[in-house]
Amino acid sequence: MIKWIRWSGLAGFVVVVALIAALWLLALGPLMKMAVEKYGSEAVGAQVNVEDISLGFNPLSLTVTGVQVADKNAPMENVVSFDTAVATLEAFPLLLGHIIVPDVTLSGVALGTQRSFSGELVVEAQEEEESKEETASTDEGSSNNSDSDSETAEAQEGDILPSSDEILARENLLTTQYGKDLEDSYKQHKQTIDTALANIPNEDALKNYETELNNILKGKFKNVEDFKQRKKEFDALNAKFKQDKLAIAELTKAVKESKTGLNQKWSKLKDAPAQDFANLKGKYKLDGAGATNLAALLFGDDVGGYAKTALEYYEIVSPLLSDDEAKAEMQELKDKRLEGRLVHFKSDNPLPEFWIKTLSFTMQLPELEQGTGSVGEVAVKVQDITNQQDVINAPMRLLATGKNLKNMDSLKITGVMDHRKSPSKDLFDLNLQGWQLTNVKLGLVGLKLVSSKASVTAKAVFTKGAMDVVGNGLFKQAKFDTKDTTFVAKEMNAALKNVNQFTVSTSANGELKSPNISLRSDLDKQLNSAFNKRIKQKQAELEADLKEKLNEQLLAYGGDYAEQLKELNLTEGSLKEKGKALEKLAKSEISTYEAQLKAEADAEKARAKAKIDAEKARMKADADAKKAEEKAKIDAEKARAKAKLKAEEDRKKKELEEKAKAKLKKLFG
Amino acid sequence: MFNFVGKFFKLLNGDASPGQIALGFSFALFIGLTPFFSLHNLIIFFFVFAIRVNLGAFFLGSAVFALLAFGIDPLSIKVGEYLLNDPDLLSMWTELYQSDVWRAFKFNHTLLLGSVVISILLFIPMLFISRFIVSTYRVRIMKWFEKLKISKMLKASKFYKYYERLGE
Structure with a gap:
């Protein structure tokens, strides 16, 4: 069995693996430091500085020292800083590239500490400079706002209510909105009218037309050539008339549209101050029910901060x-x-x-007033910090409890993210x-x-x-x-x-x-x-x-435009006059030479006929007058006879009545 | 290419035992067919270096199987998908999943599991077949080939000299 073992190979394998592991462990600390500083800075938008990261093996742990997270809005201050953080690590997940930290303990945690160097990101500083140049005008605007803000603060200190200037600066007013609207609209219409105005004839041009037309029509045509010449001149003048008529029509239309549009906007602007005032009055109503603004003035700054x-x-x-x-x-x-x-x-x-199962630390609470010292400590415990809550199926939980509190019985903050x-x-x-x-x-x-x-x-x-x-x-x-x-x-x-x-x-x-x-x-x-x-x-x-x-605001926006509207009315009137003048000129026509001769004969004829007709009418009138006089005489005679007859009848009727009355008296008397 | 073929013949014609060569090819299956940066390959390397496995055969085989893996990967993934989604095996996978050690091996990766299973299945056949081929080649073909005139001519040729140089 032993003869199957290659001792040299085994030793080589062990040496190579050990070498790789040693290199990895040596490089891990600096690599993690770089990673934390780089990605941390990107995440918070300001420098994250780490003094050192070292690795421990029994148990596998990381010790991070001297961490400062700069405040991006105040680069010479830290948002948070701590002296040391000791984190235990799980080894096998680390082989898979998963950083699982069962427990992290921080010490020396502090908020808002001063930095010895600026925590501003260099790239961000450059970008800000560029953006400053680009938005110079905006900055001016905002500085104005900040000026008004400071004025506001001063005003609040000195008085119960915000000043009218402050209210007007703070609120989005309809007057301003409609005023700007009218201003823009006026500029637009003015441009249109100016363009159309450039194309219409002026008074002198109109007089010239009239003179030219009179010259053309003056006197009788001497011959056919004369007629043709005049006709040609007349046609040319007529074409110019038509062009000018069109220009005037266009201008009239533009003026009419401008008038309608501006009138609508003007009436909206005129009503805007009243609406604004009603809104502001409601908002800044300072009776009992509406006194919320007073509370806001008393406590608003602190709570807002x-x-x-x-x-x-x-x-x-x-x-x-x-x-x-x-x-x-x-x-x-x-x-x-x-x-x-x-x-x-x-x-x-x-x-x-990445998963920190438990993070715990204790930190000093800030002092409420200068020189009074911290109000105590707060023990913070955060559980399940991860960017993949769906994987661990648990939210991040926060528990902060007050300890050694001064002037405070208890403090507890809980959070579930x-x-x-x-x-x-x-x-x-x-x-x-x-x-x-x-x-x-x-x-x-x-x-x-x-x-x-x-x-x-x-x-x-x-x-x-x-x-x-x-x-x-x-x-x-x-x-x-x-x-x-x-x-x-x-x-x-x-x-x-x-x-x-x-x-x-x-x-x-x-x-x-x-x-x-x-x-x-x-x-x-x-x-x-x-x-x-x-x-x-x-x-x-x-x-x-x-x-x-x-x-004042209304006048600032509206003053000029009221005048402009009057001008528009005048312009419209003048245009009407010009239009009528041109109409009159355009109606003038030049007839043909033959037609002119015929017209003259017809005119003579008409004159003779008119004379005869007038004579006839006069004679007829005389006859009618005579007839009427005779008829009046007969009628007067008839009336007199009728009156005489009626008087006779009345007298006889009266005599008969008196006789009848006398007989009746005798009978009953 | 010449380099590759040259090394192969040098290996076949060398003194290494057929068993060591066959073992080298068999272990090469894992390195070639499975994803290289995996924890199980560290164990394979341990065996290859610690046991008298022919390293030439191992590295040559790894290169060849790595090329073949381009074609075999889809099959490996299918095998891995099938096994990891098999309801009968679910309890086993779930149990293994609870262990950090097993998860460090990425057993729940379809390609990795499939290719490891294929490598394990081919390990024994590869061992016997390659051993048989090397032995047969040496006993029959190599001797027969050396006797041929053409082979004698080839030994005198530039190609053979190049081939010899590669073996040095």
Whole structure:
């Protein structure tokens, strides 16, 4: 049996395999460091720096030291950093290229630490420079916006309500929209009209036509040549008339269309300020029910800041959890029949490409106010971190629990990020109890929440691209104070003296990048009566100011166009006149020479006939007059005789009646 | 091509035992027909180096079978598909799938499983057939061939010199 063994070959095999393994192990650390830095940087959009990665063998483990993940928005700061991470590895999956990490423990985890060098990606910096050059105008616009933002912030600090300028800058106004619309429309129509206008004859040209026409028609034709010459000139003039008539018709049409279009837009623009005002009034209604804006002004900046930071972290993590590329590769593999495929079976031991089964670390919470120190620690445990949740059939789970908390009874954050099916669904819960707040600036008339014990609960649901967040805070034993001596500050302070506890509710829903955020507080209700007077007065001022500003905007857009419309009306009138003049000229005709002679004879004939007719008419009129006079005389005679007869009859009738009355008297008397 | 043929005849005409040559060809089935970068091939290499297998036959056979694999791959995939999807074997595959060691061997890959099975099935026949061919060649054909005039002429030719040079 031993004679079958080739000892030299066996030794050679062992040496070669050992050599390959040694090289692989030596190269693994630097290779992994390169890979983590390269792909990590690409994933977060800023530098990811690793000091060292070393390999351990009993058990197989990786130790990563000095990791810094730069903040892409603030390159001199780290989003997160840690001193060491010790990860155990499963050996056999590693042979298949699967990185399965049963446990990772991080130490020295910190958020927002300062960097000694910039964490900006070089390529990104170049691209940004290019984009800066390209969007110089946009930047100008945005800087204007930022100016107005800072103005807004200042305005908020000094006053209860946002100023009218701030409201107008913040809101998307119909006045602006319709104004721009009218402006664009006017430019377009003007171009059309100008083009058509260039083709029509002016007053001088019209007079010239008339003179030319009179010259052609003046006097009698001397002979046939004269007639032909005049006819030729007349035809040429007629052709010009027709061309000019067409040009005028086109211009008239253009002006008519412009008038209609601009009139419609103008009337929309005229109505826009009223509509804008109604909208703004509704939105910035500052009675009891609509006092949500007051809560937003009191707490909005802080809540908005926290939410923004949280969303930034979420946007970094979320895409890493679904591995679309891997799914596409899998499909591609299935399509390539000749290369074979992997058949998967049910398993209690699934093997994704990358899987950290448990990641745990403890980190310091940031200090709330400078010099007060950290509020404590939070122990974080994350389970099942992988880009192939469908393979392990489990979502990523997060549990963060407060430890050694200062001024806080308990803090618990749980999260489930489920990317197994599309659309993905991520849930987060926050529960914070007994948070002792002291001297919290409320950013309004120097107002401070001197002390309060708060409990906060929040629930956030993220489905693909959309969010739904609801948060509630209960603030007990609240004490407020302000050092400001203004009327508002005094009134507010007085009102807040009676407030022992209040709630703040916030909700955010809609698209992840532009959610609809609302913030409500029963503090508004409590302050309502105290503020009603002040608010009414302030609202009236605001309304007046708004109206004025909106009208200014209307004038800015509409002023010129009203004049332009008048001009258009005048132009239209002038065009009508010109059109009539041309019509009149066009009706003029030149007849043939023979026709002219015939016309003259006919005219003579007509004149003689007219004379005879006139004589006849005069004689007939005289005869009729005489007849009428005689008839009138006879009729007068007849009337007189008739009247005489009637008077005689009446007299006789009266005599008979008197005789009858006398007889009756005798009989009964 | 000459190089290839030359090596083949040199091997047949050499002193290596037919059994070692046959074993070399048989092990070459695995290297040639199955995907090269697989864990089982490490075991094959271990056997080939540790046992007195004719390395010339092994490497020559590996090259030949790697060429043949282009034609055999579709059959290997079919065999792998059939076996991995056979309901009777499902429990066995599922059990093996639970083990990291077995999964490291990628037994659940259709091409790999099919080609390994084909290699195993051909291993014994290849061993006996190639041994028989080498022995028969040496006993009958080689001696008969050497006696031929033409072979003597060939030995004096440039081709033979080239062939000899390859064997050195």
